[in-house]
Every structure is written in structure tokens, then in C-alpha cells.
Amino acid sequence: MISLGVLFLLGLCCQILQAQNEWTAPILDARSPKKIGFGAVGGGSSHYLWVMEILQELASRGHVSTLYTRKDSLRFAKDYPNVQTQAIGGDANFLALKKESPGVVNPHFKHPNYSPAAGVKLILPALLANYSNEYNDYMSMIKRNKIDLMICDMFAFACIDATTLSKIPLTITSTVAFSEDATTGYVNNIVPSFPIPTTEYMTIRDRFKYFFHRVYSPYVSRQLQLPTHEFQKQQGLPISDSIYRSHQDAFKIVNNMFGLEVPRPLGPLVQMVGPILRKKYDALTPALTTFLDSHRRVAYVAFGQHAVPTEQDTEFLVHSLVQALKDGHLDGVIWASAPKHPVPVIPRATEILVTGWAPQFAILQHPSTALFVTHGGAGSVHEALFNKVPLFVFPFFGDQPVTARMVRQQYLGDYIPTAGIQYTKATLEELTERIRHVLTDPTIKKTVPHFGDAVQIRSLHAVQRAADIIEELTVAAIDGKVLHLSDVGRRISWIKRHNLDLVGVSVGFATGLGWFVCKVVRLLKISKKIKTL
Known part of the structure; x- marks a missing residue:
């Protein structure tokens, strides 16, 4: 005879099994293969590689990802086999120095000291040089390939306009939060001519000057009478009268983080997803491995793909680093010199290794690297801080002067102002002192590891976060607008x-x-x- 206890246990088991059968799990039915494109007109790797990581992730989720750019920039897709490519807009990256106009962009690579109006005159014609053909190519491509969403670099005006007119979702990528819905009355967003990030320490005179140029610069650009502006009028498109155009219905994905960007409120259509780093980097060469393993405090010097140091820049930096070696703050220097850069003249019996191309991330990752002397490009700064290496920023153009100031404000290193730099004894002494400051300051030594930890944590799922945003936009947008993310303030x-x-x-x-x-x-x-x- 079965006891009451056994019957009770059998009944309890039946109830548990029945309850388990009644459970249900969420079913994802929103995802379907989409066609996603990324359009860019040029710039360095910071305009491409982090977006390529997102495209690769989207491809792994079953979407068709394609890079559309100038022919010479298709090389950025070589390590991303799942991303398709197509040349649009001609052969040359807009930063490429053309024989017919060698002075158009080249001065911008050095140490410009001009007003925002002068900056517009210098850069905008290069950005819009092939606009009409590029715009028509994008319009036909979007229609022909039935693109579901376009990602456009902040400088890809033709891509942005064609996407907007096609009424498909638009995402604008950048490493700076430049748009109107990412700024406030106390944040300055005209670069490079206003390298002060906020109005916190600006005089009322400087604030009036800044306000004037915000109004005056678009007027100056319209007076250039560019062929592109006439074409845009004929097509009923907004006039490209600023280097940094704002689009209120576009989503903006920013590969950066607060600390390197000024902390402030952001609109619902702006997301800082960075820093996004690559999944893999080139390893150290045997010569670099030997050099780093045989030293304990090495400075690494590199200025990216487009910044062009002058001979005086090189001479002053070598002098300051040699002084740091003499003082015992460093015991070695690795200097990566690009083909168009002046070759540094190295004093005898100094521990300075001059090389051409160098595996930057691997050098920064080595425990002997104690300082990174950089131009302040977004990718370089992210890689250094991920590896907890203090920075000395020697800025050239674009957002680099602003980044340099943020590095100092956050105690991540130091910088020297270079706009209109005068190569005097006083400047050399200041440069030497500021490099020494980065190598010896206890606050910097304490802050950099903590900030580096934050960079590492944020980078863990940065690509996935960005890909999630893109997928959300592909399914939620109606006629190119994401209504649930529209700021209610626009209706008031x-x-x-x-x-x-x-x-x-x-x-x-x-x-x-x-x-x-x-x-x-x-x-x-x-x-x-x-x-x-």
C-alpha cells in the first residue's frame, strides 16, 4: 500500500512538471536580413576602421554590409572579409594631395592659426569637390540595391543628402559629438579654430568672438559660390555651408566617451558607443621586441597618417626627449616616422630607435612603454588609454587641439598649444617641462590606470551596442524617421x-x-x- 507521503511527493512532482510546461520564453521575430551601407569620402583610419568593426558584426548577424567610398580608401576593408565594397565618388580620398591643387588641404595638416571662416574656405571646397557625381551615384545605388539603412561619415555630404531624400534611416558616424542635439550653450563645437572645449574659462570677449563666427562662417561659405551649392539649389537640397552639418532626424553614433568628450546632456538621437577598438592588431617585430624588452621606460612617438610635423617640430621634440633621457625619466625612445615626415637627427649614444611603419597597439601594450607622444587622433588616444599609457599631445588640426585640452583637464597627460607655434627658446623650454611633467606627476600616474580601466570596460561590448542601435533603426524607422526617439522639444x-x-x-x-x-x-x-x- 502506497503511503500518503509518497502520494504527496508524486503530486508535488506532477505540479512542478505542469508548471514548467506552462512557462514561455520571449521570441525574437524582429530581425530579418537587411541591406546596410556605409558611405565615406576619406580621412584617416579613425573615419573607417571602427565602423568596419560594426559592419562586420552586422554581417555576422545575417545582414548584407557594404562599404561605399573612394577607390583609394577601399583598402580599409581588407581585414573584413564579410563586408562587401564598391567604389563611389571617384578615385581619391578627399585628403589626398592632388597635383592640380597641392595647397588646398596641405596647410591644414600642419599648425593652422586661422579663424573658422578661413577654415571653411580651406576645407569645404575639398569636401565638396565631387559632390554632384557622388550624390547621383548614391541616389541610384540606394534605389538599385534597395538599401534599408545608410551609415554616412560626418563629412560624406552626398551620402547624407541622398539618404535623406531617399527616406531611409540615416546614421551619421563621427569621433566628436558635433551636432546641435549634442551641444549646449556652454559647449564649443566649432573646430579647429576654437580649441577650447567649453566656455567655462573663456572671457566674455572670446565668447562674443565664438558667437560671431558661428553666425558668420555659414555666410562666408555661401559666398564661395561653389558649383555644389548651385547643384544643391537645383535639386532642392540644403546648402552645405558648414564643415559640421547637423541633421535633426539622423541618428548620430559617436566613437568616443565622456572624459575625452565634455560631459553634458545629449539628445535621444545621439549615442556615445566608444571606444571601439579592433579585434586584432599587428604584433611586434623582432627588432621592436628586443628594444622594448631591454628597456623599462620607453617613449613612443607617432603622428598618424595625415599630420605633417615640420623639421622644427621634429628638432624640438627630439631635444626634449633627449633631455628626459638625460634626467633619467626615460631610458629609451621609439620614433615612428612616416614617409613624408622629416627624419629626426639623433645624437650619438642615445637610446632612440627610429623606424618606419610600426605596430602601434602592440608597442603601447608592452609594459615598458611609459609615454605616448601623439598628434591626438581619436584612434591613437583610445589605444593608448586602453593600455594605460600617459599621453603627451602635440596637436595639428581638426579635433586634435580640443582632445589635447581634454587630456590635460582629465589628468591623462599634457599638451603644448601648437597653433601658430613660434620656435623660440621659451617654447623649447616649455615643451621640455611639459613632457617632464607627464613623466613625473603623481596625479597623472594615479588617474591614467583608472581611466584606462573605464576605457577597457566600455570597449568590451561597444561594437555590439552600436550594432544593436543600427538594427533598432532598421526596424523602427518610418520614412527615414525614428519617431520614438524624436525629442518632444522640437514640437514645442x-x-x-x-x-x-x-x-x-x-x-x-x-x-x-x-x-x-x-x-x-x-x-x-x-x-x-x-x-x-
């Missing part, structure tokens, strides 16, 4: 949005009340005088 008048009507009513009420009180007091005084007569 400027006066009501800033509660100026409440301020006006309050001021009016307070003024009226004050007037009434004054009248009453006055009447009481008159009444009192009458009684005393």
Missing part, C-alpha cells in the same frame, strides 16, 4: 520650451505688484500728511 515653441513665457508672466506680475505696493505706500503717506495738518 522655443519660448515655451525654455519657460520664457513663465518668466515673462512672473516678471510682469512682480513688476505690477511692486507698482501696486508703491502706489499704496504713497497713498498712505499722503493720507498721513493730510491728517497731521
